[in-house]
Amino acid sequence: MTTPSYPPKPQPGDRVAVLSPSSGLPGLFPLPYELGLRRLREEYGLEPVEYPATRRMGATPRERADDLHAAFADPEIKAVFASIGGDDQITVVPLLDRELIRARPKPFFGMSDNTHLLAFLRENGIVGFHGASVMVELGRPGAMHPQTAASLRAALFTPGAYELRPAERWRDSDRDWADPATFDAEPETRPGTGWTWVNAGRVVEGRTWGGCLETVGSMLMAGRGVAPDLSEYDGGVLFLETSEELPGGEEVFRTLRNMGERGLLGRFAALLMGRPKTWSFERPHTPAEAAAHAADQREAVLRAMRVYAPDAVIVLDVDLGHTDPQVVIPYGGGVRVDGPARRVTVTY
Numbered sequence: 001m002t003t004p005s006y007p008p009k010p011q012p013g014d015r016v017a018v019l020s021p022s023s024g025l026p027g028l029f030p031l032p033y034e035l036g037l038r039r040l041r042e043e044y045g046l047e048p049v050e051y052p053a054t055r056r057m058g059a060t061p062r063e064r065a066d067d068l069h070a071a072f073a074d075p076e077i078k079a080v081f082a083s084i085g086g087d088d089q090i091t092v093v094p095l096l097d098r099e100l101i102r103a104r105p106k107p108f109f110g111m112s113d114n115t116h117l118l119a120f121l122r123e124n125g126i127v128g129f130h131g132a133s134v135m136v137e138l139g140r141p142g143a144m145h146p147q148t149a150a151s152l153r154a155a156l157f158t159p160g161a162y163e164l165r166p167a168e169r170w171r172d173s174d175r176d177w178a179d180p181a182t183f184d185a186e187p188e189t190r191p192g193t194g195w196t197w198v199n200a201g202r203v204v205e206g207r208t209w210g211g212c213l214e215t216v217g218s219m220l221m222a223g224r225g226v227a228p229d230l231s232e233y234d235g236g237v238l239f240l241e242t243s244e245e246l247p248g249g250e251e252v253f254r255t256l257r258n259m260g261e262r263g264l265l266g267r268f269a270a271l272l273m274g275r276p277k278t279w280s281f282e283r284p285h286t287p288a289e290a291a292a293h294a295a296d297q298r299e300a301v302l303r304a305m306r307v308y309a310p311d312a313v314i315v316l317d318v319d320l321g322h323t324d325p326q327v328v329i330p331y332g333g334g335v336r337v338d339g340p341a342r343r344v345t346v347t348y
Contacts, residue, residue, distance in 0.1 A: 002125030004207065004332030006348075007105035009157055010078035012045030017071035017079070018134055020054045021064050022086025022113040025135065027055035029177040032139030033083060039138045040081070043149070044156065048134075054083060061088070065095035068117075072101045079156070084135040085112025085243075090218055093120050101126070107156070109133070112243055112322065115211030116218075119225030122209065122332035129155050129348075130211055130239070131320070131328035141175065142186035145325035155328040155348045161336075164318065164327050164344045167192040172290075172323040173279040187324070198302065198314035200339030204270040206236035208335055212321070213240045214247060217255045226264065233267040237335040238312075241274025241321025246283055246293065249300035256301065260308030270313040270337040272329070272344065273301050274321030313339050 010016060018037065020026060026033035033055075040046045051067035053059035071080050093116050102124050108117065109132040118128040131137065132152045138144065144152075147167060154162045169189040175182040210216060219225035227233070242252065259265040276297045278290035285293060298316055305312060315337065319325050327346075329335070334347035 004122050004125055004127045006127045006159065006333065007107050008078070009107060009159065010046060011157070013047070014078040015047045015049050015076050016040065016081060017051065017077045018048045018054055018081050018083055019051050019064070019067050019071060020059070020083045021068060021092055021110070021117055022082070022089040023084060024053060024055055024057040024059055025086075026083050027057050029135065031180060031183055032135045032177050035183065036134035036138030039144065040134070043144070044153065046079075048081070049077065061091040061095055064092050068092075069097055069100055072104050072106060075104070077106065079107040079109065082108075082110030082114045082133050084133050085110070085114055087113055089113045089116040090222060090224070093117065093224065096120060098124055109155075109328070112212050113215055115215035116225065118211055118331040119209070119219060123225065123227065127333040128331040129328050130331045131326050137326050140187070140324065141183045147319065147325035147327060151327040155330070159348060161345050162348050164346060166194045166317075167319045167325050170275065170319060170323055170325060172275075172277045173284075174281070189324075193317060195318060195342070196316040197339060197342060198316070199311060200313060200342065202313060202339050204235070204237060204313050204337045206269060206335065207332055208237045208239055208329060209233055209332070210239040211241070211331070213242050213252060213255055214245055216240065217258070220258060220262070230263055230267055233264065235269045236267065237270045237272060237337060238265075238268040239272040239274070239318075239320060239329055242276055242297065243322050244277055244280040246277060246280055247297070248293070249296035252297050253300040253304050256304035256308070260304060265304070265308040268309060268312060271305065271309070271315070272318045272320065272335070272337070273314065273316045275317040275319055275323045277322040313337050315344060318344070
């Protein structure tokens with residue numbers, strides 16, 4: 001395992017790749033995708049470059065790996081963005097050319113199923129960036145959430161420390177991407193609830209590992225994305241979040257328990273747990289059902305941590321996952337979790 005380092009950052013005017021390493025959903029839902037491309041150009045001054053599989057559903061793992069290779073090999077491409085997540089990136093990662101990607105490290109932005117690629121980059125010495133997919137965060141109806149936009153701008157262009165803050169307003173429900181009316185107005189949000197701190201009596205500084213919990217579970221089953229020597233994670237910061245699949249408390253507990261039994265969970269000195277997503281088109285929870293789902297998931301996290309990492313500093317409901325706003329987390333980069341001051345600072 002090579003200690004991850006930060007790749008060079010792009011500058012306004014640079015070309016950036018937009019790829020679909022998991023799913024070609026831009027081909028099915030062009031409205032949020034085109035909006036995200038426009039914001040890359042107009043709000044961040046970057047020129048997005050598409051690749052053959054970006055808008056194509058059903059692209060093979062080899063075709064998607066070829067797009068990644070082309071983007072990393074091109075010296076004019078200064079950063080790489082995932083269009084969105086999916087569910088089979090686990091089939092793409094084994095096809096990647098480690099030497100090619102190591103030779104031309106670039107900032108990669110993505111989340112959800114892109115946890116596979118972020119973990120691959122980390123184990124090959126490259127800090128990636130969890131967050132800011134083109135269709136979801138950049139393609140948000142109305143306007144990007146100010147906290148998302150500011151975090152992405154800092155992660156893209158400004159090396160150094162960036163303090164995360166609880167969202168004043170947030171949401172986790174969505175509207176139909178196929179309906180043009182979805183993009184005519186801001187989505188409805190609700191008041192923020194702040195973070196919940198546990199074992200907040202000390203300061204932890206370390207490098208991150210984690211991502212989407214369901215994807216982390218897949219990596220563990222496949223034996224990928226985890227260092228052979230688990231001491232690599234000693235004193236580090238674990239961050240996790242759950243997707244629109246809405247895993248219940250028992251599923252969350254079992255995944256964390258498996259991490260604990262593997263000897264992995266207890267290595268980390270701090271956990272940043274993303275705010276649970278509680279709504280999906282398949283399960284449009286009522287407010288009461290949503291609150292119960294979130295509470296069940298939080299208790300599952302605390303139950304596992306009490307057994308396997310009882311001394312870890314824990315911060316719950318951080319806006320780093322499938323809810324809105326979404327802050328960018330450096331994957332393999334540095335994070336400072338200051339319990340006494342109730343502050344979380346990432347290094348971009």
